[in-house]
Amino acid sequence: VTSPTPVKPAQAARRYDLVAPWYGMNAWLGAGVAREAIERAQVRPGERVLELGVGTGRDLIALARRVGGAPDGTVLGLDQARGMVRRARRRIAHGDAIHLIRGDAGRIPARSASWDLVFMSRVLDLMDADQIPVVLGECRRVLRIGGRLVLVNMSKPDERLTLFERLYARGWGFGGGLFLSRPVLAAPFVRAAGFTDVERVYRRGFPMGSEIILARRPS
């Protein structure tokens, strides 16, 4: 059961453009789980890593540090909000193996089978249930055979509706409507998109828990 998103994708894009200057605080709250996900991703020197929905770029440096030290190692970050790309760009030092572009995770401007790892933190939980398969299909397309998908999502222990979702269903935005996401259980979507070796780890948190999903593109 996937609840509807509190706002529509076009509104979300505008909202992220506006909140970019203050988003760092929210990004800081989710930093621990993102760090764990990056550890679990086992990024190796020389790998090609694509991050979708980079926000202010909190995870770009950690990813780049791991792929660096080998000539082919590269990180490409993508976000649809101009304000976020601008913020993320400020974190990058000259010489980092990081490139940033503005774009839609539902139409990734990258060649098929060209990335070792796709990392995406707190993006699917913003998307309507019919948009999630489109984005995961794109992740699968751009990953090489055997490539890994690593996701972090706002989530919940099981399918039961949380208080948070009930409030949304009554039209009560949480935090004055500042929060745009709702908890998702992404593993079934990941399997349906044709990924294998799907693993889920759940971490409790406030106001909502998080899940880390690891999966692999099969041959």
Ligand SMILES: C[S@@+](CC[C@H](N)C(=O)[O-])C[C@H]1O[C@@H](n2cnc3c(N)ncnc32)[C@H](O)[C@@H]1O
């Ligand atoms: C909740 S923030 C997460 C940012 C960061 N990854 C983190 O974990 O803190 C979601 C980000 O995804 C971006 N985003 C949402 N939908 C997107 C899409 N279809 N394509 C690309 N970026 C998208 C938003 O602009 C925003 O920067």
